[in-house]
Amino acid sequence: MSSRLRHPLIAVTATVLLTVPWIGTFLSHGGYGTVHPGENIAAGLAVIVGGGAILGAAFLLAWAAETAEKDVPRAFAIAVLAVLAVAPEYAVDALYAWQAGGGSSEAANLAVANMTGANRILIGLGWSGIALFSIYRAVRSSDPAVERRPGTLADVVTLDRGISLEIVFLLAATVVAFLVPLSGGIGPVDSLVLVGIYVLYLLIIVRGDIDEAEQHVGVPAYFQQYPKVPRVLVVLFGFAFSGAIIFTAVHPFAEGLEHVGLQYGVPKFFMIQWLAPLASESPELIVVAYLVNKARTTAGFNALISSKINQWTLLIGTLAVVYSLSAGQVGTLPFDSKQTVEIWITAAQSFFAIAILTNFEVSTREAIALLGLFVTQVVAEFAVVQTFAEPAATEVSMAILYVYTAVYVVLGVGLLFRRRESVRGLLRRTVSTTRAAIRTSQPERAD
Numbered sequence: 001m002s003s004r005l006r007h008p009l010i011a012v013t014a015t016v017l018l019t020v021p022w023i024g025t026f027l028s029h030g031g032y033g034t035v036h037p038g039e040n041i042a043a044g045l046a047v048i049v050g051g052g053a054i055l056g057a058a059f060l061l062a063w064a065a066e067t068a069e070k071d072v073p074r075a076f077a078i079a080v081l082a083v084l085a086v087a088p089e090y091a092v093d094a095l096y097a098w099q100a101g102g103g104s105s106e107a108a109n110l111a112v113a114n115m116t117g118a119n120r121i122l123i124g125l126g127w128s129g130i131a132l133f134s135i136y137r138a139v140r141s142s143d144p145a146v147e148r149r150p151g152t153l154a155d156v157v158t159l160d161r162g163i164s165l166e167i168v169f170l171l172a173a174t175v176v177a178f179l180v181p182l183s184g185g186i187g188p189v190d191s192l193v194l195v196g197i198y199v200l201y202l203l204i205i206v207r208g209d210i211d212e213a214e215q216h217v218g219v220p221a222y223f224q225q226y227p228k229v230p231r232v233l234v235v236l237f238g239f240a241f242s243g244a245i246i247f248t249a250v251h252p253f254a255e256g257l258e259h260v261g262l263q264y265g266v267p268k269f270f271m272i273q274w275l276a277p278l279a280s281e282s283p284e285l286i287v288v289a290y291l292v293n294k295a296r297t298t299a300g301f302n303a304l305i306s307s308k309i310n311q312w313t314l315l316i317g318t319l320a321v322v323y324s325l326s327a328g329q330v331g332t333l334p335f336d337s338k339q340t341v342e343i344w345i346t347a348a349q350s351f352f353a354i355a356i357l358t359n360f361e362v363s364t365r366e367a368i369a370l371l372g373l374f375v376t377q378v379v380a381e382f383a384v385v386q387t388f389a390e391p392a393a394t395e396v397s398m399a400i401l402y403v404y405t406a407v408y409v410v411l412g413v414g415l416l417f418r419r420r421e422s423v424r425g426l427l428r429r430t431v432s433t434t435r436a437a438i439r440t441s442q443p444e445r446a447d
Contacts, residue, residue, distance in 0.1 A: 008222035012063070018056030021049040022249050035252045043259035050253030051282075057245035058286035064238025065287075065303075066220035071232065076206050078299065079306045083314075084243040089118045089280040090315060091247060092254065097319045100333060101326025110272050111319055112186075112339040116346040118277035119311055123353045124374025126281065126304050130288050131157050131367035134297045145297035153364040160298045161360050164429035166305045169201045171354050173312045177347040181340040186320045187332035194317035198310060207437040246283050254279035267385050273342075274378060305357075312350065338394055341401040348408035349374070355415035359422045369411075377404045 025045075029035045037046035061084055068077040093115050099107035135155045138146035147156050173194060180190050223234050254276040261271050284307050291300035323333040349370075356366045377400065384396045416423060 008219040011219055012060075015056045015059045019053040019245050022053030022245065025049050026248055037252055037256035038259045041252070043256040046252045046256030047260065050249040050256060053245050053249040054253060054283050055286060057242040057249070058283040059290060060238050061242040061246070061283065062287045062290050063219045063223070064235050064242065066299075067223040067231065067238070068235045069220075070224045071228070071235075073205060076202075078303050079202065079205060079310070080239065083310055084239060084246065087243060087247050089114075089277060089311065090318065092251060092276060092280055093118075093315060093319060094322045097322040097333060098326040101323045101328075101331075105334070105336075108323075108333055109335050109339050110269070111323075111333065112335045113269065113273040113342060114277055115311075115315055115319065116339070116342040117273035118281060118315070119308070119346050120349055120374060121274070121277050121281050122284070122304065122308055122311065123349055124370060124378075125278075126285055126288070126307075127301075127353060127362070128367040128371035128374070129285070130292055130297075130300055130304060131362040132364065132371070133289065134292050134300075135364055135367075137292065143292075143297055153368065156361040156363045157297060157301070157367075159301055159357065159360040159362070161429065163302055163305055163357075163360075164426050165201070165204060165433050166302070166309060167354060167357050167426060168430040169197060170305065170309050170312065170350065173197050173309065174347050174350045174354065177312060177316065177343060177350070180316070181335075181343050183332065185332035185334040186316060186323075188320060188324070188330055191317040191320045194313040198313035198317070201309060201313075204434055204437040250280050250283070265386075270382060270385055301362075308350070338398055341398050341405070345377075345401045345405040345408070348405040348412070352408040352412040352415070355412040355419070358416065358419045358426055373404065373407065377401075 025035060025041065029041065035041055035046065037043040065077045065080065068080070093111050096107045096111035096114060100111055134143060134157045135146055137143060138148075138155075145158050147158055149155055176190070176193055176197070180186055183190070223231060226234065257275050257279050258268075258271045261275055262268070266275070284303070288300040288303050291297070291303065320331075320333050324330045353370060356362060356370070380400050381397050384400065385393050387393075388396055
C-alpha cells in the first residue's frame with residue numbers, strides 16, 4: 001500500500017491538481033486577458049489560485065527538463081526550461097512595449113523598469129538566495145557541490161566548469177547592455193546584437209554531446225524508463241502544459257499582488273519594477289529550489305545562469321521588436337534618464353556577479369554581498385519614494401543608483417584583477433567548446 005502511495009504518478013497527479021483551480025477560473029472568465037483581479041475576480045483569490053498553479057507548473061516543468069536530459073544535452077534542456085520559466089516576464093514586458101508603440105511614454109519607462117527589476121531580482125535574490133540555501137541545506141544532508149572551508153562565512157558552492165560558455169556569453173551581453181542607453185533607447189541594432197548573441201549561444205550548446213546519464217530519482221527516473229517515443233511525448237507535454245499554465249497565471253497573480261500592495265500604500269511604479277517581476281520570476285526560483293533540494297545544485301545554478309542570459313539578451317532585444325510592430329515602423333524604444341541609470345546599475349550588478357563566478361565558486365560572503373547590496377538599494381529607493389515628492393524623489397533615487405552602480409563596478413573590477421588567471425582559463429575553455437561545436441557541425445569529407 002505504501003509503495004503505491006509513493007508511486008511517481010501519484011506525485012504527478014497531485015501536482016496537476018494544483019493547477020485545476022486556475023484552469024477553472026481561466027476558462028470560466030473567457031480565457032487569456034479576461035481575468036482581472038480587483039474587477040471580475042477578488043485579488044486575494046487570484047493570488048491563491050494563480051500561485052498554486054504556478055507552483056504546480058514549476059514542478060512539472062522541472063520534471064520535464066530532467067527527463068529530457070536522457071535525450072538532449074543537459075545545457076540545452078536547461079536552456080529550454082529557463083526560457084519557459086521566464087516566459088511570463090516576456091509577456092509582461094511585451095505588453096508595456098506594445099503600449100509604448102501606441103504612443104505611451106509612461107509604458108516605455110514601465111517596460112524598462114520591469115525588465116531591469118526582473119534582471120536584478122534574478123541575481124540579487126535568485127543567485128544569492130539559492131547559494132545560501134544550498135550551503136544551509138548541506139549542513140543536514142550531503143551535497144557534492146558545497147565545500148566546507150575554515151573561516152567565517154567561508155563555505156562555498158562549487159560550480160560546473162562546463163558553464164564557461166554561459167559566463168562568457170553573459171559577459172558579452174553585459175558589455176552591450178552598458179552601451180544601450182548611449183543611443184537614447186533600445187533600437188534595432190541592439191536587438192540584432194543581443195538576439196544574435198543568444199542565437200549563437202544556442203547553436204553552440206545544441207551541438208554539444210549528450211551528457212553521461214546522471215542518476216535521477218522519483219518522477220524523472222520513472223519517465224526516463226519509458227521507450228523513446230512515449231518519453232519524448234511526455235517531455236513535450238510537460239513543457240507545453242506547464243508553459244501554458246505559467247504564461248496565463250502569472251499576470252493575474254502579479255496583478256493580484258499589486259492590488260494587495262496598493263491597499264498598503266505601495267506606489268504603482270515601485271510595484272511594476274519590483275513586485276510584478278518577483279511574481280513572474282517565481283516559477284524559475286521554485287524550479288531551482290527544487291533542484292537544490294535534490295542535491296542538484298549544479299543544475300540549479302546552470303538554470304539560473306541560463307535564465308539570466310536569455311533575459312539579458314532576448315528580453316531586451318525583443319522589446320524594440322514589439323515596440324516597432326506596434327508603432328508600424330522600425331523604431332527605438334525610448335526611455336527617460338531615470339531608466340538610463342536603471343539599465344546601468346543592472347549591467348553593473350551583472351558585471352559584479354560574473355566576476356564572482358570566474359573561479360566557479362560562490363562563497364557565503366559573496367552571496368551575502370549580492371543579497372545585501374540588492375536589498376539595501378531597494379529599501380533605500382522605497383524610503384525615498386515614501387519620503388520625497390516629485391521631482392526631488394527621482395533626483396535622490398538617481399543619486400542612489402549612481403552610487404550603487406559605482407560600488408558594483410569597483411567590486412567587479414577588483415575581483416577580475418585578482419582572478420585574472422581564472423579569467424584566462426575561462427576564455428580558453430570557451431574557445432575550446434566553440435571549436436568543438438564548429439567541428440561537430442562540419443560534415444565529414446569522404447576519402
